[in-house]
Amino acid sequence: MRIGELARRTGVTPRALRYYEEQGLLAPERRPSGYREYGDRDVDTVHGIRTLLAAGLTSAVIAEILPGLPLPGRRRPGPTCPELLAVLARERARITRQLDELEASRALLDAVMGADAPSEVIRTPGR
Incomplete structure (x- = not known):
């Protein structure tokens, strides 16, 4: 085709x-x-x-x-070779790290959105 x-x-x-x-x-x-x-x-x-x-x-x-x-x-169900499982485990760990970073970002946004004075939550580096 x-x-x-x-x-x-x-x-x-x-x-x-x-x-x-x-x-x-x-x-x-x-x-x-x-x-x-x-x-x-x-x-x-x-x-x-x-x-x-x-x-x-x-x-x-x-x-x-x-x-x-x-x-x-x-x-059979699932991958069949150990090397493949190792690659998939590595990728799963990478995705978990990304999820953790996104959750931290969301928590920071929640803090900014819920603050009476957002400028107290947002800090300028070096100040």
Whole structure:
């Protein structure tokens, strides 16, 4: 199938599919004309990429772990290799740190919004 058909089947724009190829996430065959040719397996791969992106992983991390993920319907639940689990644990820790930073930011905003005199909460460095 060509890129437009893959885009229709996955709900992803052709531009995003070309980006995934640039990042090493997809490797379509090339016709003699230069057109990309995708297979049914690429549909599953794109859905997997979208799931991992939604989980907060970067395209670089996805490129690192994608080869270690078993195909849908041919796997036990969860990742199967220790290296993959280590990468996912590292990414989970990174996301947890980001959540902690966001919660601290929200608490600071709550303090500013709830203060009778916000200037007492907002301090200029060095004063």
